[in-house]
Amino acid sequence: MSDIVFARIQTTLDQLQRAVTEVRDTQEATVVARPCERDKSEDSEQHPARIDRLTVALSLIAAANARDKAFGGDLFSDPAWHMLLDLYVAYRRGNIVTATSLCIASRSPNTTGLRWINLLHEQRLIVRENDPFDKRRTIVYLSKDGFARMEKALDLAVESNWKLGIERIRFKK
Template sequence: MSETIAPALLAPATSCGVFIIATPDRLAALQQLVAASGARLLGAVTPGNAAARLADQISLDLLLFDASSLAAGEAADVAIALAGSMAGRDCRIVTLLDVASIDAVAGPMFDAGATLLCNPSPTELAAALAGALAPGGTRLHDAAREREAERLRLLNEEVARLAEVLSQLAADPANGVRDRSSGYRGEPLAEPDPDPRAVRSTIRARRLRDQHFAPELFADPAWDMLLDLYAARLEGRRVSVSSLCIAAAVPPTTALRWIGTMHDAGLFGREPDPTDKRRAHITLTDRAAAAMRGYFRAAERAGLVPA
């Protein structure tokens, strides 16, 4: 954290109370950051002492948990304990992690409603802290989140439209011929899933663009993650949080924010790893899978190659 923190990004003097959990080598820098924000430092402890100390802490506005220096197993245990102890408490959580600890920490921290920052710069960390400490009515304007919210709204509308089209196709075949008799009518056949190779081809075509244009020109993490999860569903594979972050083709912090947003929108689900209950896999909900199925079948019937 040697980079100078821009004062404009820090919150004004505030009475908010902050509690820090970090390894000894990280505590001093985080304490300095909290002091610069004008917040009150309620405590700063190492992960091993966090549970007992938090149990005695009655008032708490922000919990700052740094998992980036912890081994994956320890990070997972602390994250699970913190998620449990923070349940039902009106407390914001900012969690720092590195790429190696994403799978261990993301699941329980998502459940706790935490803001996740992967290898943040000091300026990014200061901005996240300022946003978390700002009063509800004076939160800092987050243009990136606003753009993502608008894109998610449009995505939700498209998912709903595709699901409706799929429902109509299943009930009424494309040729318009159906049995209108009043007798017994069997259940309509469900639209079949596409060949997973078609989905993978779409993903490869999207990544091919990155060899000729700057990747940020086509950044669309929501769609990239939907494609990856749908291909994995067809192949019977599980997708970890870190793997999905890679598929999103954006910085990990941005990908983690999108995963949380898509989960809140009912498009992504989470299921525990059967071999390690501390970890979680990301899945498509049935609603999202039905929309993806309808999209690929519609593209196939139109003779289009999805991009």
């Protein structure tokens, strides 16, 4: 690939990233990523407040993958949850999610995935925006409320495991 082509691609990618950042900064539904709020009064390294939410989300995705591997992908269906987990992980990692990739993350047909995207949007859990560089694509991310509710859900999952005596969520990277 010539240096000129590579430079153009890099410039376009940089412009896209700046545009997405600018949109997120100016939207009312903007989310500010923050680390897990840790309770320093607890001595135990395993206390639920000390487990990173991103790790919890990744472990839930890994558990669903393992479940699907054991039972097949057609037995269980939870498209909205898979979408919300995918959006949470993408946001925490600084990645952009398109509607197409979110439909894939839902583990359902595209038409079903699009219906779930509409429902999550109606519930104000996600925000949809046109890609400023490719009008065929739609960028999707968690709304402020969606992000807060995901963090609460992840905290409650850890707390539930803690109460059951599951002291540690193990996740292989």
